[in-house]
Every structure is written in structure tokens, then in C-alpha cells.
Amino acid sequence: MVAVILTILAAKGVLAPRVEVEVATVSQIYPSQAFTLLNASGYVVAQRKAAVASKTTAQLEWLGVEEGSRVQQGQIIARLENKDATAFRGQATANLNNARAVLEQAKAELHDASLSFNRQKELVNQGVVARADFDVAEARFKRAKAGVAAAEANIAALSSALRGAEAQLGYTLIRAPFNAVVLTKDADVGDIVTPLGAAANAKAAVVTIADMDSLQVEADVSESNLGKIKVGQPCEITLDALPDVRFRGVTHTIVPTADRSKATVMVKVKFVDQDRRILPEMSAKVAFLERPVKPEEQRPVTAVNPQAVLDREGVKSVFLVKGDKAIKTAVTTGPRVGDMLQVTSGVKAGDKIVLRPLDKLRDGSGIKTAEKQ
Numbered sequence: 001m002v003a004v005i006l007t008i009l010a011a012k013g014v015l016a017p018r019v020e021v022e023v024a025t026v027s028q029i030y031p032s033q034a035f036t037l038l039n040a041s042g043y044v045v046a047q048r049k050a051a052v053a054s055k056t057t058a059q060l061e062w063l064g065v066e067e068g069s070r071v072q073q074g075q076i077i078a079r080l081e082n083k084d085a086t087a088f089r090g091q092a093t094a095n096l097n098n099a100r101a102v103l104e105q106a107k108a109e110l111h112d113a114s115l116s117f118n119r120q121k122e123l124v125n126q127g128v129v130a131r132a133d134f135d136v137a138e139a140r141f142k143r144a145k146a147g148v149a150a151a152e153a154n155i156a157a158l159s160s161a162l163r164g165a166e167a168q169l170g171y172t173l174i175r176a177p178f179n180a181v182v183l184t185k186d187a188d189v190g191d192i193v194t195p196l197g198a199a200a201n202a203k204a205a206v207v208t209i210a211d212m213d214s215l216q217v218e219a220d221v222s223e224s225n226l227g228k229i230k231v232g233q234p235c236e237i238t239l240d241a242l243p244d245v246r247f248r249g250v251t252h253t254i255v256p257t258a259d260r261s262k263a264t265v266m267v268k269v270k271f272v273d274q275d276r277r278i279l280p281e282m283s284a285k286v287a288f289l290e291r292p293v294k295p296e297e298q299r300p301v302t303a304v305n306p307q308a309v310l311d312r313e314g315v316k317s318v319f320l321v322k323g324d325k326a327i328k329t330a331v332t333t334g335p336r337v338g339d340m341l342q343v344t345s346g347v348k349a350g351d352k353i354v355l356r357p358l359d360k361l362r363d364g365s366g367i368k369t370a371e372k373q
Contacts, residue, residue, distance in 0.1 A: 018366035023321055024305050024355040026347045027340075030246060031297035032236050034338035035290040037228045040267065042219030044239070044282040046210035047268075048178065051186070053205045054080055056171040057194040060187050065207060067185055071176040078206045080193060082172035089165040096158040103151035106144065113137070113144035180209035183280065210280055215271060216252055217284045220264040229254065234292040235269050240283045246298065248272035249286065302348065303340035308355045309333065318347060319354035319361050321369065326354050328363035 058080035065077045120137035123129040187193055187203035194202045217237055221229060235249035252270040259265070269286050271278065309331065310317050316333055319326040331346030347353065352369075354361060361367070 018324065018368045019326075019357070019360050021319075021326070021357065021361070021367045021369055022355040023352050023369045024308055026302060026304050026343070026349055026351040026353060028300040028349040029303045029337055029340055030236070030300050031337050032246070032287060032289060032293050034336075036236075036287045037290055038221070038225050038288040040219040040221050040286050040288070042217050042266075042269075042284055042286065044215055044278060044280055044284055045218045046212070046280045047214040047216055048180075048211035049183075049209070049280075050177055050180075051205035051208045052077065052174060052177065053195060054171055054174055054193050055195055056080065056085075056168065057192065057202075058082065058172055060189050060191045060193050060203075060206065063185070063187070063189055063206065065182045065185070067182055069182045071180055071182065071209065073176055073178050075176045076173050077176055077182075078174040078187075080172040080174070082169055085165070085169040085172055089162070089169050092158065092162040092165040096155065096162050099151065099155045099158050103148065103155060106147040106151040110141075110144035110148050113141040117141035174206055176209065178209075178211055179213075180211045182207050183210050184208045212276075212278075213274060215278055215280065217249065217269040217271075217286055219267050219269060219284070219286045220259070220262065221267050223258060223263050223265060226254070226265055229267060229288055234289045236287040236289060236293060237269060237271065238285045238287075239278065240285075241279075242277060245277075246293075247275065247278070248293065251288070301334070301337060301342045302344070303337055303342050304331075304347070304353060305339075305355055306336070306341040308353050308358075309341060310358050319358065319365075320347065321352035321354060321367070324366055324368065326361050326363075326365045326367045328361075 060078060061081045062079040063077070065071060069077075071077055117137045117140070120129060120134040124131060124134040185207055186205045187207075192202045193206060194204065229251060231251050231253060233251040235251060237247040237249045239245070239247070249269045249271055252268045255266040255268065257265070267286075304318065308318050310319070310328075315330060317328050317330045320329045321327075329346050332344045334342035334344050336342070354367065
């Protein structure tokens with residue numbers, strides 16, 4: 001009886017010694033890995049960025065944005081204390097209005113002098129009045145004409161003064177120079193804002209903004225690999241903050257200078273699709289590709305090492321690791337993806353499977369593992 005039981009157990013492999021195996025992990029990979037020429041790392045950098053400040057020195061009176069606010073070109077984002085600038089503009093406006101009234105007065109005087117001059121001219125030609133009376137009328141006419149010219153010149157000067165006063169007032173209204181997003185708030189209400197920021201506790205900028213449509217990845221590429229890259233080359237961008245998302249990119253420019261300390265050249269990669277999750281200074285990895293990624297290649301696929309797949313009589317299977325047992329599991333495979341083999345059913349990402357040796361195993365064999373990722 002005991003002999004029969006031992007025979008049955010031996011047939012099932014229960015009494016067989018455990019086989020030492022190498023184990024691999026079923027993983028998810030992107031098809032683009034099969035036609036990637038080169039990988040590089042870098043950071044997301046805004047190509048259009050500005051520290052917005054004022055051309056005048058004054059106290060910050062109002063701030064209408066905060067970090068993350070979206071602003072449009074020309075939008076007023078802050079205001080400095082401007083009572084003196086407002087007063088100067090009012091004074092310039094009053095001076096200009098007074099000059100215009102003086103001009104009207106001068107024109108009236110010129111009109112009267114012109115009529116008198118013309119009358120005296122006719123009368124002197126007829127010999128009715130003395131030449132001295134005509135000379136007086138002529139002098140008055142010329143003075144009136146010069147008075148109009150002087151009044152007009154004064155208006156031009158005061159108009160320029162008014163424009164200057166309006167410009168000074170405009171400097172107290174801080175506007176966004178382009179469509180952007182506020183990255184940092186550099187001053188608070190009550191701070192003194194000055195163009196140079198040299199005074200103690202004075203702020204040189206109110207906010208720092210960046211055009212999110214100008215974001216690019218600046219990656220360092222080894223000089224020896226520069227021949228694999230060209231402008232317009234398709235790329236795939238991965239951000240460390242969003243590891244499960246792949247962004248389409250294209251090589252925008254190769255900076256024509258090298259970093260001698262690192263023996264690298266900076267390559268700028270532009271995002272094809274804009275995404276609000278992409279932020280300046282994020283760390284990124286760039287894969288430079290042989291060809292663009294097709295729509296069906298943008299999603300990850302489940303893949304295994306081809307050495308882990310057993311093919312017998314057209315039936316493909318793997319040995320799935322369950323505790324200390326190797327369970328034979330049928331799988332359906334797809335095309336190769338680089339060095340890996342796509343699997344469409346039977347296993348899932350994260351499963352442990354036996355890599356080798358397969359010829360010493362059968363369904364349910366006892367194993368001891370030495371993992372190989």
C-alpha cells in the first residue's frame with residue numbers, strides 16, 4: 001500500500017526535488033521602444049518667460065493675480081500707488097486746455113488784424129489814409145500771425161507733455177506682456193517695487209510668468225550620438241511626474257554649441273500636443289525615434305521575454321510562478337516588440353514566470369527561484 005502511494009506521489013512530482021529556476025516579470029512596454037534610436041534626459045523649460053516689473057518706483061497698491069492665474073496680453077495684473085502721476089497728468093491736461101484757449105484767442109486776434117490790414121491796404125492805395133496808419137495795421141497783423149504760430153507750437157509741446165504724463169501713469173499699471181500663466185508671486189501689496197531692486201526690501205519684479213505654449217524639453221545628448229538626431233525627428237517624451245503618459249514630440253533645434261565639461265550638446269524638443277499637466281522645470285526623458293508613432297502604438301502592451309515561452313505542437317504556454325510551484329499556463333502571443341514578445345492573453349503585467357530552464361519542468365513542479373528582472 002505504501003509503495004503504491006509513493007509511486008503516485010512520485011508521478012505527480014511531489015517527491016521530486018525542487019528545480020532551481022530563473023524568474024522574469026511580465027511587463028508592460030510601449031511599441032515605440034522597438035524603433036527608439038536614442039534616449040536622453042532633460043527638463044521642461046518655457047522658451048518665453050518674463051519677470052514682470054515696472055519702469056517706475058512706487059508702492060504696490062493692488063495685485064490681481066496669484067500663482068496659477070492665466071493672463072492675457074495687455075491685461076492689468078497689478079497697480080502701483082499713482083497719486084502723484086495722476087496729479088501730473090491732470091496738470092498737463094489743464095495746461096493743454098489753457099493753451100487751446102489761448103490759440104482760439106490768437107486766432108480771433110489774427111482774424112481782426114487781417115480785416116484791419118486789408119482795409120488799410122485798400123485805403124492807402126486810394127490815398128485816403130496815411131502810410132503810417134497802414135504800417136501800424138501791417139505790424140499788428142504780423143504780430144497776430146506770429147501769436148497763432150506760437151500758440152500752436154505751445155499746444156504741440158503741451159500735448160507731448162500730456163503724453164509723457166500719461167506714460168508715467170501707465171508705468172504704474174503693470175500689464176502682462178503676452179498670454180501666459182503666473183508661475184510665482186514675487187511681491188505683495190505694500191512692498192516697494194523698483195526697476196533695479198537695489199533698495200533694502202524692495203522688489204524688482206511683481207510676478208514671474210511663462211507662456212505654456214512655448215514649453216520644450218531641453219535634453220543633453222552626448223556628442224558621440226549627435227549623428228542619430230536631426231531637426232524635425234519624431235520623439236516620445238516621458239515626464240517623471242506622469243510616468244504612465246507618453247507625449248508626442250519633435251526635435252525643434254540642436255543648439256550649435258557643446259558643453260565641454262560634459263561633452264554634450266543641448267537638443268530642444270517641442271511638444272506636439274499641449275497638456276495643462278506639463279509644467280516648467282519638470283524632469284523629462286526623451287526617446288528619439290526612427291519614425292512617428294502610429295495611433296495603435298500609443299498604448300502599452302503586455303510583453304514577456306521570448307525565452308520564457310514554451311511552444312509545443314503549436315500551443316504556446318509559460319510556467320506561472322505560484323508560491324513554490326510552476327503552473328503551466330497557456331498564452332496567446334502577438335508580434336515581437338524589440339527584444340520582447342507581446343502576450344495578448346494568459347498572463348498580466350506583474351506576474352512572475354519561469355525564464356529557464358523550461359525542459360526540466362512540468363505542470364505543478366516544485367521550484368526555488370533566483371529572480372531576474
